Amino acid sequence: MATRRRTGVSWSVMGGQKQRSCPDGHSRCPEHEPGVRRFGRGALRIAAWTLVSRVLGLVRDRFMVGLFGRGMEFGAFSLAWTVPNVFRRLLGEGALTAAFVPVLTRRIDSEGIEGARRSFAAIVGGLTALLLIIVGGLLCLLGLIPVEWFASNAGGDERYPQLLRSLLFILLPYLIPVSLMTLSAAAQNVTGRFALPAxxxxxxxxxxxxxxxxxxxxxxxxxxxxxxxxxxxxxxxFLQLLLQLPGLVQSGLLVCPRLALADPDLREIVRTMAPIVLGLSVVQLNVLATQFLAAFLVDPGAPGVLYLGNRLLEFPHALLGVALGTAVFPLLTLLGSRDDHVELARILRRTLANGLFLAIPAAAGLFVMAPWLAEVLFVTGRFSAEAGSETTVVTRIMCLGLPGLIAVQLLARAFYAMGDLRTPVRIAVVLLVVVQGINIGLAPVLGTAGLACSSAVGANANALLLFFLLRPRLGPAEGGALAGTLLRSVLATVPTAIVALALVTWLGGMFPVGTSLALRLPLVLVVPGAAGVVTFLVTARLLGATELAELRRARK
Incomplete structure (x- = not known):
């Protein structure tokens, strides 16, 4: 990163782009606004690619359920797929990213791209070695576990235990390429490149x-x-990992991994990761335990239903929470490293307000349209109407936790940026006990609906606890502004839900099951969804919602 002075303003070149900051380092100065706008553009790029990915993901899920139905094959695959993804979120997307981004940002700031290359090579080498040890150890452990241990207490086909173990053997190594891809994506995000990772x-x-x-x-x-x-x-x-190579070349960070355990940046990342891993391990243990309880307390096909409910929930979650959290984290980290907590609180409030402003109508829209989404997208082939109804119930319960999920993406990153790694850990430990208690109590009675209930309760409780512990640092004015955002969003959501429900009911009756999917999908889902969006925007404008102006500025 090259730096020079001009007219009292510091100019920085990062990833081929210029950034300006105030002479005194205070980022709220208007001269700093290009950096804020860059994060906004990054969030929009991530959201656009995420939209493409989620649409393809829904197509993929339709093909999967059409081929396998709500049977043990799809249930076993969903459960086996959860295991590497839990470790991916633990290492690749959570602790590693939170620890790696500040280190690489500081290295670029102090030594330029050459110093960053040396650091990045050591980090990639260390991560590769760690992943090989973890995956190798898990595969060895999996081979030692008797196959009978994989049998479901709820009954099921005798082929299920062997099928589940075979799928675990195949899918566990996925952790290696996806974690390295996530590290490469974080490096590109730091240098202002978001397209290929997304x-x-x-x-x-x-x-x-x-x-x-x-x-x-x-x-x-x-x-x-x-x-x-x-x-x-x-x-x-592995193809995902190969896709990142052009972006690393453009960033100047395509390196040959080296195993340098004494590298100071690698050691700092390990020290920083330890408490984050502890906190995230508790959160991910919740996810994994819920899926296993579905298989062993409900039936072998139940993990597939929870998976589909999560897939529908991830659509708005990724578009809002993940996109905003990924794009804003480098900026929060930079402000945290400067101890500029005033500006950090301002950026966090703006981002959190925008996220929650959109999360409430998104949750309402998903709740209203869940029956038609499940019917149009999943009821095909071997996936029955009864399974579609079960998916609807699970989705509706889960979407009640959407605002909490989006808020957690931002609030947890704010704690990390300010160097507070313990608070999210303590909250996660408490929620582990609460959520699994709900699971054990409700799963035998309510089945998959009980497990979905625990997920929604856990997400909202996590967000509330993080917010109230962070609020003293945000200031009372920030908390009051968020309350106003929530009120405006709720008021604008009411007519939105009414319009969407009326249209989807009317069009769903006009184009019942059996109508061509090419006709039914846009008319029954896209038209009511688009009408709901327009209704929300018009109502919010009439209510004088300032969040609309914030979102428009983020596009520039």
Whole structure:
């Protein structure tokens, strides 16, 4: 990063782009606004690619349930797929990113791109070694566990234990390429490049769809088909990693990994990761335990239903929470490293307000349209109408936790940026006990609906606890501004939900099940959704919502 002075303003070149800051380092100066706008543009790029990925993901899920139905094959695949993804969120997207971004940002700031290259090479080498140890250890442990231990207490086909273990053997190595891809994506985000990292999930979904189509064309049985899909998905993970190479070249960070355990940046990352890993491990243990309880307390196909509910929930979650959190974290980290907590609180409030302003209508829209989403997207082939109704119930319960999920993405990153790593850990430990208690109590009675309830309760409780512990640092004015945002969003959401419900009910009756999907999808889902968006924007404008202006500025 090159720096020079001109007219009292510091100019920085990072990732080929100029940034300005005040002479005194205070980032709220108007001269600093290009940096804020860059994060806004980054969030929009991430959101755009995330939208493409989520659409492809829904297509992929439709193909999967059409081929396998609500059976043990889809349930076993969903459960096996959860395991590497839990470790991915733990290492690749959570602790590693939170620890790595500040280190690389500081290295670029102090030594330029050459210093960053040396640091990045050591970090990549250390992560690769760690991943090989973890995956190798898990595979060895998996081979030692008796296959009978994988049997469901709720009954099911005797082939289920062996199928589940085979899928775990295939999908566990996915952790290696996806974690390295996430590290490469974080490095590109620091240098202001967001497109290729955000496009990686879309590539995986395209490969996955091709794999399902391929598996469905042969004469193989259901077990062989789902194993073939698992192999294709593993190959897609490595293609995701290869996609990042051009972005690393443009960033000047394409390096040959080196194993340098004494590297100071690597050691700092390990020290920083330790408490974050503890906190995230508790959160991810909740996710993994919920899926296993679904298989062993409900039935072997239940993890598939929870998976589909989560997939519908992830659509707005990724567009809002993940996109905003990923894009704003480097800026929060920079402000935290300068001890500029006043500006950090301002940026956080703006981002949190915008996220929650959109989260409430998104949750309401998902709640209203869940029956038609499940019916149009998933009720096909071997996936019955009864399974679609079960998916609707799960989705509606889960979407009640959407505002909490989006808020947690931002609030947890604010704690990390300010160097407070313990608070999210303590909250996660408390919620582990609460959520799993709800699971054990409700799963035998309510089935998948009880497990979905625990997810919603946990998400909102996490957000509330983080917010109230962070509020003293935000200041009372910031808290009051958020309350106003929530009120305006709720008032604008009421007519939005009414319009969407009326249209989807009317059009759903005019184009019932059996109508061509090419006709039914845009008319029954897209038209009511678009009408709901327009209604929300018009109502919010009439209410004088300042958040609309904030969102427009983020596009510039």
């Amino acid at each position: 496009a990686a999930p879309a590539l995986l979904n395209a490969v996955w769809i091709a794999g399902v189509v391929w598996a469905g064309t042969g004469e193989a049985d259901a077990d062989q088909r789902v194993i073939l899909v698992g192999i294709v998905v593993l190959c897609g993970g």
